Amino acid sequence: MKERIRTIVKRSLAACADKERIDIPDVDSLKIEVSRSKDTRFGDYATNVALTLAKSVGLKPRDLATLITENLPSDRTLFETVHTAGPGFINFSLAREVWEDVLHRIHRQKESYGRSEKPEAPRVLLEFVSANPTGPLHVGHGRGAAVGDTLSRLLRTCGYNLSTEYYVNDAGNQMKILGRSLLLRYRQLMGVETEFPENHYRGDYIKDLASELKGTDLGGNMDELPDEQALELASKYACDRILEGIQDDLSSFGVTYDAYFRETKLHETGEIAATLDELRSRGRVEEKEGALWFVMNGDQDEKDRVLVRATGEPTYFAADAAYHKDKLGRGYGLLVDIWGADHHGYIPRVRAAVEALGYDPEVLRVLLVQFVTLVREGRKISMSTRSGEFVTLKEVLDEVGSDAARFFFLSKRCDSHLDFDLDLAKKQSRDNPVYYVQYVHARVCSIFRIAEERGIDADMTDPDLSALSPPEEQRLIKHLADFPDMLAEAAEALEPHRVTFYLIDLAELFHAYYHDNRVLTEDATTKKARLYLVEAVRRVVANGLDILGVSAPEQM
RNA sequence: GCGCCUGUAGCUCAGUUGGAUAGAGCAACGGACUUCUAAUCCGUAGGUCAGGGGUUCGAAUCCCUUCAGGCGCGCCA
Numbered sequence: 066m067k068e069r070i071r072t073i074v075k076r077s078l079a080a081c082a083d084k085e086r087i088d089i090p091d092v093d094s095l096k097i098e099v100s101r102s103k104d105t106r107f108g109d110y111a112t113n114v115a116l117t118l119a120k121s122v123g124l125k126p127r128d129l130a131t132l133i134t135e136n137l138p139s140d141r142t143l144f145e146t147v148h149t150a151g152p153g154f155i156n157f158s159l160a161r162e163v164w165e166d167v168l169h170r171i172h173r174q175k176e177s178y179g180r181s182e183k184p185e186a187p188r189v190l191l192e193f194v195s196a197n198p199t200g201p202l203h204v205g206h207g208r209g210a211a212v213g214d215t216l217s218r219l220l221r222t223c224g225y226n227l228s229t230e231y232y233v234n235d236a237g238n239q240m241k242i243l244g245r246s247l248l249l250r251y252r253q254l255m256g257v258e259t260e261f262p263e264n265h266y267r268g269d270y271i272k273d274l275a276s277e278l279k280g281t282d283l284g285g286n287m288d289e290l291p292d293e294q295a296l297e298l299a300s301k302y303a304c305d306r307i308l309e310g311i312q313d314d315l316s317s318f319g320v321t322y323d324a325y326f327r328e329t330k331l332h333e334t335g336e337i338a339a340t341l342d343e344l345r346s347r348g349r350v351e352e353k354e355g356a357l358w359f360v361m362n363g364d365q366d367e368k369d370r371v372l373v374r375a376t377g378e379p380t381y382f383a384a385d386a387a388y389h390k391d392k393l394g395r396g397y398g399l400l401v402d403i404w405g406a407d408h409h410g411y412i413p414r415v416r417a418a419v420e421a422l423g424y425d426p427e428v429l430r431v432l433l434v435q436f437v438t439l440v441r442e443g444r445k446i447s448m449s450t451r452s453g454e455f456v457t458l459k460e461v462l463d464e465v466g467s468d469a470a471r472f473f474f475l476s477k478r479c480d481s482h483l484d485f486d487l488d489l490a491k492k493q494s495r496d497n498p499v500y501y502v503q504y505v506h507a508r509v510c511s512i513f514r515i516a517e518e519r520g521i522d523a524d525m526t527d528p529d530l531s532a533l534s535p536p537e538e539q540r541l542i543k544h545l546a547d548f549p550d551m552l553a554e555a556a557e558a559l560e561p562h563r564v565t566f567y568l569i570d571l572a573e574l575f576h577a578y579y580h581d582n583r584v585l586t587e588d589a590t591t592k593k594a595r596l597y598l599v600e601a602v603r604r605v606v607a608n609g610l611d612i613l614g615v616s617a618p619e620q621m
Numbered sequence: 622g623c624g625c626c627u628g629u630a631g632c633u634c635a636g637u638u639g640g641a642u643a644g645a646g647c648a649a650c651g652g653a654c655u656u657c658u659a660a661u662c663c664g665u666a667g668g669u670c671a672g673g674g675g676u677u678c679g680a681a682u683c684c685c686u687u688c689a690g691g692c693g694c695g696c697c698a
Contacts, residue, residue: 100637113640151641152678197698239698356696374696381698409625410693435626477634480626482691484633493660496647504660512657554637566635580662621660
C-alpha cells in the first residue's frame, strides 16, 4: 500500500518539476517516506516529502506540500481526501473501496497474503545457532534459533532468495578435549580410576555417551586401540552423537537448515591454506613471535590477530575467515550471521577479514542476540556455563512447549536482554501473549463451527461489505491491510520481533470487536459480511503465526 | 582502562529508520457473563523518555558528555 502511495507522490513530484518549474533532482531514485498515521485526524497515511525537500527546492514546506497535492494525478481513485497539515505533512485518507478490496485480496490470496517479491535483492546466506558440538543446546541458543528461523521464514515470505546454514566447529582443540572427556568417562565406567581434568566437559551427557559407547562395536574395541586412534574415534563419536542431539532439539523446535557446514571441510579442502595465501598476497599477514598474524588496517580492530599459532595450527579466526570467503565465493551478496552477544568483540576482526579478501564489509551483517534469563516464581534462575549449570533448550521445550518458547523468544528486540518467565509462558490467560494471539484463531474457528452446527450458510462469495460500519471494523480492516507492509519492513530491517507485536495488536483489536459485535447475528447481510471479515482476520493470524513458526489451533 | 549492547509508567516492553498530543500489557482501583469460548472486554490512574549539553523547522530517535546495568577485551572456541 505504501508503495502505491509512493508511486503516486513521485508522479506528482515529476509533474511539479515540469509545470511549476521546480528543480527536483532525480525524482525516480528519491526515497519517499510514507507512514501510517497514528491519529485518524491525520488520515490513513502521511508523507513528509515536502518537509525534507523544502530546503533544497527553496520553498516553504507548506507551499511545496500544496503544490504536490495540486499536482496529484487527477484520475486517482485511491484517495477519499488529501490534505496538507501541520508544518507540511500531506495526509491521505483512502477510499472505502480500497479497504474493502483488502478483504477481497486476503480471501483471494489466502496463505499467500503478505508475500511479496524482491527481485533486486541479493542472495542471502543466513547462519545461526552454530553452537559447538560439545554439548546440548541451552536456552541462549534457543533464542538464536527462534530469531534465526523466524527471520528465514520472514525473508522467504518477502521474496528474498535465501539459504540457511549451521556452521559446525568439528575441528581443533575442543574436539580433542571432547574426545578425551568421553574416553575418560568410558574408562571410569570400565572401572579404571583416572583423574578428570578441570577444563574437560563435565556434563552428565558425556557419561551418558560413555555408557552408550559401551554397547557398541567401537566401545568393545576401544581398549585394544593405540591411544591416538582411540582418542580420534572417541572425538568423532562424541561430536556426531552430540550433533545428532542438537539436530533433534532443533527439529522439535521447528528449526531445520538447508545445510550443515563442517569446519573440517575447510581444513581438508585446503581452503584455509588458500585463504592465508590470499591474505599474504594482499600484504595483510605478518610473522612475529613465531606465529602468523593478520594485520589490521587503521582502526579496523583494536589489534592484530593470530591466524596460525606458533605450533603451526590455524586458529578459529583463520577457519572463520576461510568460511566467510567460502560463503561469498558461492555467490551470496549478503551474509547474515546471528551470534550470541558474548561474541561481539569478534565482529571487527571478521569484518576486517572480509574486507581484506576484497569484499565490501557491508555484505556482512551480524545480529547479536542478547542473553536470556529464565524466571520462575518471580525469581531469576542463575545460569553459568563455567559451572556447567545451564538450562538446556530441551528442558524449556518440555516444560512450556515449542509454541510458547518461540513466541517468547521473539517478544523483544534481539539486542535487548530477555527475561523468560516460565510461569507466564504456561499461563492460559490474557497475560500470556501467545495464548492471547492463538485464541483469536480458535475463536474464529469456533464461530464457523457453530455456524455449521446451526446450519447457517457460511458462503464467502459476494458479501455486501457496506454492512460493515462500526469503527472497530474499519480499524480491524486497516490493520489487516498493514500486514504486507509490516512484513516487508521487518524483513528489510532484519527485525523478526515486529511480527510478534503486530499479531498482539491485531489480537487486541479482534477481541474488542468480538466482544461488542455478534458475528452470527439475525440480519443475514450483516452476518455474511462479518463472517467474511473474521475469516480474513483468521487468515492473517494464521499467516503471521506461520512466520513465527507457532501453530494456529482450531480449538483451545 | 578500552570496546559493544541497554537505560521509556511501580513491573515487562513497543515506538514505523528524525515527525504532529510518547503507546501497549501486567500489577492497582472501578465495572461487564441468559450470549459465537469471561482463556474475553470496558473505564480510571500512572511519564523530567537515566542526567546535562549540542545539531534543526522538529529529537525518545543523531552527536558529545556524565551516571547506572549487562557483556567482551587469549597463539580459547
